[in-house]
Amino acid sequence: MPRHVAIIMDGNGRWAKAKNKARHAGHRAGVKSVRMSVEMAAERGVEYLTLFAFSSENWARPEEEVSALMNLFVEALRREVAELHRNNVRLKFVGALDELNPGLRNKIAKAEAKTAGNSGLRLTVAIAYGGRWDIVQATRALARRVAEGEMAVDDIGDREFAAELALSETPDPDLLIRTGGEQRISNFLLWNLAYAELWFSDVLWPEFDREAFDLALSFYASKQRRFGHTGDQVEAVGC
Ligand code: FPP
Helix, strand or coil: CCCEEEEECCCHHHHHHHCCCCHHHHHHHHHHHHHHHHHHHHHHCCCEEEEEEEEHHHHHCCHHHHHHHHHHHHHHHHHHHHHHHHCCCEEEEECCHHHCCHHHHHHHHHHHHHHCCCCCCEEEEEEEECHHHHHHHHHHHHHHHHHCCCCCHHHCCHHHHHCCCCCCCCCCCCEEEECCCCCCCCCCCCCCCCCCEEEECCCCHHHCCHHHHHHHHHHHHCCCCCCCCCHHHHHHHCC
């Protein structure tokens, strides 16, 4: 079982279009798949689930769609947090959260505080997030520390860099799932996905169900993870 599953939830717009509905109806329908994924991850013993809910680039979508999405996030928090809390889920949001409206930021802060002591599934929602934004903000943080004399340039290594990223407290994803048929990373966790197994599903996000999630988990189970070593080395000592 992967310890950490990351998901690019794509295909809401096409699902809605195929049903002659507005795009926001697709996002709304996608909440059901979010709920299923959280339940199933918790059941299967996945420790970390990270969902790409809104990218840095999504701000460029029509204003009506952006505001429908922001309202949907507020509504989902209002409806789901109590249940997540009952199920021992710890909720965290990552991204340029200062770009969000104060109402949503407030709900996010409350949800994080309420679930902070939970020890079950760690659910991270990436919102106003971009992999390049993440790398730039980590670089700035390190540059500041160097400028303030807290560390030397040569002290910067993989570990120090990763510690400044948005997912600093989370191991790298083992499995990335992208729904909706496209095979790209779309500026998601650029640093963290270095060794992730990639699973691309043609299923549109609102139709992503238990069976589709299981296919991704079976694919993961069939992979030998080598992290740059040879297959023989992995078989001999494990990696
Ligand atoms: C991408 O599909 C999806 C999004 C930009 C939004 C994802 C948001 C949700 C599923 C809402 C619920 C989320 C949470 C965490 C409560 P798309 O619009 O790019 O689809 P398309 O490629 O078919 O146009």
